[in-house]
Amino acid sequence: MPVASDVSGLGSNDDGDGDGLPINELFYSLQGEGKLSGVPSVFVRTSGCNLRCWFCDSYHTSWEPTGARLSIEDIVDEVREYEHAGHVVLTGGEPMIHEQAVPLLDELAAYGYHTTVETNGTIYRDAAIDLASISPKLSNSTPTPDRDPKGDGEWERRHEDQRIDLEALTNLVDEYESQLKFVVTGADDLSEIDTLVDMLREQVAVTVPDGDVLLMPEGMTRATLDKNRNHVAELAMERGYRYTPRLHVDLWNDEPGT
Ligand SMILES: C[S@@+](CC[C@H](N)C(=O)[O-])C[C@H]1O[C@@H](n2cnc3c(N)ncnc32)[C@H](O)[C@@H]1O
Ligand SMILES: Nc1nc2[nH]cc(C(=O)O)c2c(=O)[nH]1
Ligand code: SF4
Numbered sequence: 001m002p003v004a005s006d007v008s009g010l011g012s013n014d015d016g017d018g019d020g021l022p023i024n025e026l027f028y029s030l031q032g033e034g035k036l037s038g039v040p041s042v043f044v045r046t047s048g049c050n051l052r053c054w055f056c057d058s059y060h061t062s063w064e065p066t067g068a069r070l071s072i073e074d075i076v077d078e079v080r081e082y083e084h085a086g087h088v089v090l091t092g093g094e095p096m097i098h099e100q101a102v103p104l105l106d107e108l109a110a111y112g113y114h115t116t117v118e119t120n121g122t123i124y125r126d127a128a129i130d131l132a133s134i135s136p137k138l139s140n141s142t143p144t145p146d147r148d149p150k151g152d153g154e155w156e157r158r159h160e161d162q163r164i165d166l167e168a169l170t171n172l173v174d175e176y177e178s179q180l181k182f183v184v185t186g187a188d189d190l191s192e193i194d195t196l197v198d199m200l201r202e203q204v205a206v207t208v209p210d211g212d213v214l215l216m217p218e219g220m221t222r223a224t225l226d227k228n229r230n231h232v233a234e235l236a237m238e239r240g241y242r243y244t245p246r247l248h249v250d251l252w253n254d255e256p257g258t
C-alpha cells in the first residue's frame with residue numbers, strides 16, 4: 001500500500017527516525033465528535049502538522065508546536081492508568097505525519113483498545129486503526145493573510161497545495177471503517193463537500209453512505225458554536241448528511257485537556 005512520503009511541516013517537532021512521539025497532551029474525556037460522540041476515551045495528542053488551518057483549535061500542535069517526546073511504552077502506560085476507558089483517540093496536530101504512530105497503534109491494539117485516529121486525510125499509513133475519522137480540509141480552512149493567526153499568510157500556498165490528497169483519502173476509506181467529518185462555516189461549503197464526496201465515491205471500492213458524511217460546525221468556543229450550530233444542523237437535514245456536535249465544547253468550552 002502506498003505511503004505518502006512528504007510529512008514536512010513539523011518545524012521543531014520533526015521526529016525523523018527517532019523513538020517515540022512528540023506528545024502535546026494526554027487526557028481522559030468523552031469523545032466529543034463524530035459517530036462515537038459520548039464514548040469515554042483517552043486522547044493522545046501528538047504535536048506537529050503538515051497543514052495550518054486558520055481555525056485550528058489545537059494551536060500548540062500546528063502553528064506553534066510544543067510537546068515532550070515520550071516513548072511508546074510510556075504513552076501506553078499512561079493510557080492504561082485510565083482504567084474505565086476502552087477507547088483511545090489518537091489525534092494532533094496531524095498524527096499520521098509520525099511513522100511512530102504505527103507501533104503505538106499496534107501496541108494499543110495488543111491491549112485490546114478500540115482506536116480512532118483523527119486525521120486530515122492527507123497521509124495514508126497501514127496501521128491498527130478501528131475508525132479513521134477523516135476531516136478533509138475545505139478551502140474555508142486556508143490561512144489567507146486576513147485570517148492568519150500568526151503571520152501574513154506565509155502558509156497559504158503550502159496549505160492550499162497539500163490539503164486534499166485524493167489517493168490518501170481513497171486508501172483511508174478503502175482500508176478502514178471511516179467517517180468524513182467536514183468543518184462547516186456556511187452554506188457555501190456544501191457544493192465543495194458534494195464535489196469531493198462524489199469524486200471519492202468514484203475512486204473507492206466501498207460504499208460511502210450519506211450517513212458517513214458528517215457536518216461539524218466551526219467553533220473552538222461555545223460562543224462561536226452558539227452562532228454556527230443551528231445553521232449547520234439545518235444544512236445537514238437539507239442535504240441528508242449527518243450532523244455532529246462538538247460535545248466537549250458544549251460541556252467544557254475551550255478548557256485544555258477536554
Ligand atoms: C485539531 S484536529 C487534529 C486532527 C487532524 N489534524 C484533523 O484536522 O483532522 C481535530 C479535529 O478538530 C477539528 N477542528 C479543528 N479546529 C476546529 C474548529 N475551529 N472548529 C471545528 N472543528 C475544528 C478538525 O477538523 C478535526 O476534525
Ligand atoms: N472531547 C474531545 N473530543 C474530541 N474529538 C476529537 C478531538 C480532537 O481534537 O481531535 C477531540 C477533543 O479535543 N476533545
Ligand atoms: S489539519 Fe488539523 S491539526 Fe492541522 S492545522 Fe488543521 S485542524 Fe489543526
Ligand SMILES: [Mg+2]
Binds near residue numbers: 057058
Ligand atoms: Mg479538539
